[in-house]
Amino acid sequence: MSRYTSATPDDRAEMLAAIGVAxxxxxxxxxPGRLRLGRPLELPAGMSEAEVYERLAAxxxxxxxxxxxxxxxxAGMYDHYVPAIVDAITSRSEFLTPYTPYQPEISQGGLQVMFEFQTAMSELTGLPVSNAGLYEGPSSVASAGYLAMGATKRRKFVVSRGVHPHSRETLATYSVGYGAEVVEVGLEGGVTDSAALAAAVDDETAAVIMQSPNFLGAVEDVEALGAAAKEHGALLVVACDPMTLGILKPPGECGADIAIGEGQPLGNRLDFGGPSFGFFCATEAQIRRMPGRIAGETExxxxxxxxVLALQTREQHIRRxxxxxxxxxxxxxxxxxxxxxLAWLGREGFRELGELLVRRTAYARERLAAVEGVELLHDEPVVREFAVRLDAPVDRVLDRVAERGIAAGYPLGRDYEEFEDGLLVAVTERRTPEQIDGLAEALGAAIAAERGANVADSATTAPQGAVA
Amino acid sequence: MTPLAEAPMQRERATTIYEKSKTGRRAAVLPDAGVPETPIEDLIPANLLRSDPPNLPEVAEPEIVRHYNRLSRRNFDLDSGFYPLGSCTMKHNPRLNERVAALPGHARLHPAQDPRRAQGALELMYLLQQSLSEICGLPGVSLQPSAGSHGELAGLLLTRAYHADRGETRSKVLAPDTAHGTNPASVTMAGYEVVKVATNERGGVDMDDLRAKIAAEGPDQIASLMLTNPNTLGLFDENIEEIAALIHEAGGTLYYDGANLNAIMGRTRPGDMGFDIVHLNLHKSFSQPHGGGGPGAGPIAVSSRIEPFLPRPQVVRKDAENGHGPSFDLDFDRPRSIGRLRGFQGNFGVFVRSYAYILSLGADGLTEASETAVLNANYLKARLAEGRAGERLPIAFDRHCMHEFVLSGRPMKNELGLATLDLAKRLLDFGFHPPTVYFPLLVDEALMVEPTETETKESLDAFADAIEEILAEAESDPEAAKNAPYSTPVRRLDEVRATRKPVVRQSFDAPAAAAATGEADFNDATSPSGGSDA
Amino acid sequence: MAEANYPDDLRYHDQHDWVRLDGDDAALFGITWFAQDTLGEVVFFEPPEVGTTVTKDQPYAEVESVKAVSDVIAPMSGEVTEVNDALSDSPEQINEDPYGEGWMIKVKLASPEEHESLLTAAEYQKLLDR
Structure with missing residues (x-):
């Protein structure tokens, strides 16, 4: 008997006897004998609960x-305040420990949550149909591409460079399997180059894929950009940040056929990147091509x-x-x-939070733009995130700012060679005006120091990481 | 109707959170902006703005808590009772794992944090990779895939990349007719065609059919064989070495669907069997709670010839330098990588829980877990071979099983008029979650039973007794089971209607009277606990 | 319809489809009572497009119940000239009236002589009894 098992020596003896083996x-x-391991696994011996806790805490x-x-x-995941009731409810055994609701009579709680969730996502995106969730954001973009291929019988995706780099790379990975071609359209002044997009879309295009706000934080004119898709019979796929949809015109009102996105900002913690969820909404016409589970109402x-789980014949366990x-x-x-x-925020709170983000972000953008050595990377409208250029090596500036207990943002050079000097700064309701002022001051000091250090050309002044 | 488990769950009329909404109510209080209250239209052009806010509910916090607590009581869950759902490994979910996953150093760690400031997280991922590598007997591990099916897709894309690197194009993937549905679905998404291989009379791969299929498709067209071992019948394929040799001779990769790894930990390893690519379901063998259908994670382990193609980034360890200890980093510089399968580094919160589980059990504990899972399955199988069950629900392939086994309800249907579905529904009244039903497709009226190691002998006995009782009842009153369940929050639901004319979201067109009727119906709740524990 | 029924004026394909000739070179296709009974309540039928070609023994459409999907096999070859659009709204017609309102497509036959190779009602029922 060890951790989490309960067969006593007597139990074992009785059970072996019942089976009829020794x-x-x-x-x-x-x-087969040759395949038996014949030695213990080379892993540490088991530990007590307290020891495991200490090890993980360390x-x-x-x-x-x-x-x-x-x-x-x-850059796609945000440090929002997750209300205490989220933890209280999601940690209940009845939600935490069941499997998929394949027996609806004893799964009404989970199924109704799916139905309520689908309603909420449908409301947010302005599209009539939502599934009950996918893995996370970027793979949902790839799944939208797959749906578009099935719907149009075409194999080409036209993708804006404003789409999250992880989404673009994931789509490219999947497209090798799909046998699909991915064509990327560049940015112009922080937003998708509309002329280049129109030129790239043709009658072979299955989907035009864009993101709004895009990776640089800029709100795209989805409606205008989407015209090219409509003209050629391609599906318009819009990746969006759900937390901005209390403010921004929903994709469904901008002509989107599919809206997907990373759901983490809603009620999910950062968790170093997961687990979170992806959402997937679409027009009625696509309901039978939707990926994932869908709950439906009945009697x-x-x-x-x-x-119950509706439209199950779409899924792998039936259609294989x-x-x-x-x-x-x-x-x-x-x-x-x-x-x-979302229920906690409610109809009013959700909109208010969106407005709060817009105003604080506008404040942060203005404060940072006023810092010596910082300029805006674009001046398109933003909701909760914006991009700046630094007149000093971004990584070194980030290290200096980190020494003051601040993570200044996401270095755009990780994904965009054209923005080596770029920094993406995100604001949530947790970032106070004072903290924003602190960031501006720390950035200014770090840039000034880097410029000084640069003049001195001295490696000895290079900062160490806060926790190197 | 004979003994019904007392109804533990609410039987009130379902009322959604939207129907409890009332204009002007709210829960959240937001901080003051603390910055100028510039009109939004001055910051974002009006044509990009939303005119009406989304119809989210307007409810105060007490009502939200009560709503979801009441909903929760309309779920059956593993913490409340036996859940022998085959292929799903419904083992106990230790609460320690929840506690350590919630530590701020894990839960509030941003995925884009500089690796130098996320050393603990990267080390944990590295250690988990090492542990899974040892358990699988394969050198390379990527934690990135989000679930088993995601791991399958990764494995097939790895196969494609491996062959492309050798200048080969292959088009066919073999899979037994007993395979999980995700296998063929992943094959299609990866751009291959699936070729089904028959099952022999022992429940394993039909070797003659395998040889014939390889010959018919042409060895140079065989990209991979996807296999679960033990398979979905709960049987270990004794011919695995020969199968591996045949596939490798053809130049294909051998893919291991790790859904059933819980049977073999510390006893045998997929790598030693000859598999090139393995996915593991951390939400099955490694105790991540199923959460009503997720989240999970589907890491993959691969042989050295596949390793260069693993998704990026990879977590790597760098040796000590300048007197510091070893450090950990994300390696993006992998030119032969298939690329990303998702955002950031994977489902880290799941990794924390599964690593805590591995630390808790250790080498001996993991082995003992598998042994007890196999013992429990064989014991329950023996119990169900007795009495009425033995007659009406014969085992599909009569040999020792591994961690699960499959029964056929065909005699029960023929002799008592009871379909497997009816038995499953009647079990609900006895307080059990039924086994997986109608899978694998190969077995008529199938019931697939996986008790797991964390169940007591008493639970297994009680389940066997319930089956016996239901069969006895059916001899005198077949209608009882056919109309079951009776004690659940709802009874059998009209799935035809839900699919012919799907209603997949709340409509706000109807009159708002629903909230009122919902309140009234609260008084009809029959749950003995009433609300006292809300 | 509740009872098994195989009209004598139709011909049958062993994959449980029927043919009703309409003149010399046209025919209606549908699925048999046995097929709809095995499938259970039909929830969805997606017809092929008018103008597409169907080939004898090959699938031309899919029909779905709640938990199963089945290919519909063409009993003869030809070009689709008409589809039963009413089935998209009322797929239950396939259960209720498989040989009438539940017809699926109308086809201009490419090889009318294929009709001879199909089973009679008696032959088809014999097949089912095996």
Whole structure:
């Protein structure tokens, strides 16, 4: 008997007798002798709960998290305040420990949450149909591409360079399997180059894929850009940040056929990148091509209202090689977190939060633009994130600012060679005006110091990471 | 109707959170902006702005808590009872793992944090990679895939990249007819065609059919064989070495669907069996809670010939220098990589839980977990071979099983008129989650039972007794099971209607009277706990 | 319809499809009582487009119940001249009236002589009894 098992020696003896074998080894006889491991796994011995806790806490202590650092990091995942009721509800056994609701009679809680969630995402995106969630953002973009191929029988994607680099790379990875071509359209002044986009779209194009706000934080004119897709019968796919949809015109009102995105800002913690969820909304015309699970309303034999998994024939467990997608495991618990967060924010709070983000971001943008050595990378409208250029090596500036307990933002040079000097700065409701002032001051000081250091050309002044 | 488990869940009429909404109510109080209240239209052009806010509910916090707590009681869950869902490994989810995953150093760590300031997270990922590598007997590990099916897609894209690197183009992927549905679905998404291989009378791969299929398609067209071992019948394929030799001779890769790894940890390893690519379901063997259908994670382990093509970034360890300890980094410089499969580094929160699980159990504990899982499955199989179950629900392939086994409900259907579905629904009244039903497709009226190692002998006995009782009941009253369940929050639901005319979201067109009726219906709740524990 | 029924004036394909000739070179296709009974309540039928070609023994459409999908096999070859659009709104017609309102497509036959190779009602029922 060890951790989490409960068979006593007596139990074992009785069970072996009932099976009719002398030992557990006899049950493993079906494994050919040469393939049996024949030695213990080379892993440490088991530990007590307290020891495991200490070990994991020590590892956690070697990370610099948003609790101990004022973080302006965004780039798709944001340090929003997750209300306490999200933790309370998502940690309930009844939501935490069941499997997929394949037996609807005893899964009404989970199924109704899916239905409520679908309603919320449909409301946010302005599209009539939502699924119950996918893995996360970038792979949802790839799944949208797959749907578009099926819907149009075409194999070309035209993708804006404003789409998250992880999404573009994921789409490229998947497209090798799809046998699809990916054509990228560049940015002009911070937003998608509309002339280049129109030129790239043709009658072979399955989908035009854009993101708004785009990776540089700029709000795209989706409606205008989408015209090219409409003209050639391609689907318009819009990746969006759900937290901006209390403010921005929803993709469904801008002509989008599909809206997808990373759901983390809604009720999910940062978790170093996951688990979170992706959302996937579409027009009615696409409902039978949707990936993932969809809950639907119905009645039981007594006429009582209930919910079931609808349209299951789309899915892999029935349609197998002809399935609309291979996805099985979804992110039900993460979608629940989102739903509780949205209910907590409510109709008014959600809009107010959007306005708060717009105003604080505008303030931050203005403060940073006034710093010596900082200029705006673009002046397009933004909601919660904006891009600047630094007149000093970005990585070194970030290290200097980190010494003052601030993560200044995301270095755009990681993904855009044309923006080696770029910094992406994100603001949430947790970032106070004072913290924004602190960032401006720290950036100014760091840039000035770097320029000085540059003049001195002295390697000895190079900063060390805060936790090198 | 004989003994019904007491209804543990709410039977009130379902009322959505939207129907509880009332204009003017709210929960959230936001901080003051603390900056100038510039009109939004001055910051963003009006044509890009939304005219009406989305219809989110307007509810105060107490009502939100009550709503979701009541909803939760309309779910059956692993913490409440036996959940022998085949192929899903519903083992206990230790709460320690939740606690350590919630530490701010994990939970509030931004994924774009500079690796130098995320050393603990990268080390944890590295250590998990090492652990999974040892458990699988394969040198390379990527934690990136988000789930088993995502791992399958990764594995097939790796196969494609591996062959392309050798100047080969192959078009076919072999999979047994007992394969999980995700296998063929992934094959299609990866641009291959699936070729089905038959099952032999022992429940393993039919070797003659395998040889014939390889010959018919042409060895140089065989990209891969996807196999679960033990397979979905819960049986270990004794011919695995010969299968591996045949596939490798043809130049294909051998792919291991790790859904059933829980049977073999510390006993045998996919790498030693000859597999090139393995996916693991951290939400099955490694105790990540299923969460009502996710999240999970589907790391892959690969042989050295596949390793160069793994997704990027990879977590790497750098040796000590300048008196510092070793450090960890994200390696993007992998020119032969298939690229990314998702954003950032993967489902880190899942990695924390699974690593905590591996630390808790250790080498011995993991092996013991698999042994007990196999013991429990064989014991339950033996119990169900007795009495009425033995007669009406024969085992599909009668030999020792691994961690799960498959019964056929065909005699039950023929002799008692009870379909497998009816038995499953009647089990709900007895307080059990039914096994996986109607899978694998190969077995008529299939029931696939996986008890897992964390169940007591008493639970297994109670389940076997319930099956016996239901079969006995059906002999005198077949209608009882056919109309089951009775004690659940709702009874059998009209799935035809839900699919013919799908209603997949709340409509706000209807009159707003729903909220009122919803309140009234609260009083109809029959749950014995009433609301006292809300 | 609740009872098994195989009209004598139709010919049958062993994959459970029927043909009703309409003149010398046109025919209606549908699925048999057995097929719809096996499938259960039909929830969705997506017809092929008018103008497409169907080939004997090859699938031309899919029909779905809640938990199964089945290919519909063409009993003869030809070009689709008409589809039963009413089925998109009322797929239940396939269950309720498989040989009438539940017809699926009308085809201009490429090889009318294929009709001879199809099963009679008696032959088809014999096949089902095996």
């Amino acid at each position: 030992s557990v080894d006899d049950l493993f006889e079906q494994i 590892l956690a202590g070697r990370n610099v998290d948003a609790e101990e650092q004022v973080s302006f990091l965004g 039981d034999v007594d006429g009582r209202r209930g919910f 090689e002809k399935a609309t997608n291979n996805i099985c495991t979804a992110q039900a618990l993460n979608a629940l977190g989102a739903m509780v967060h």
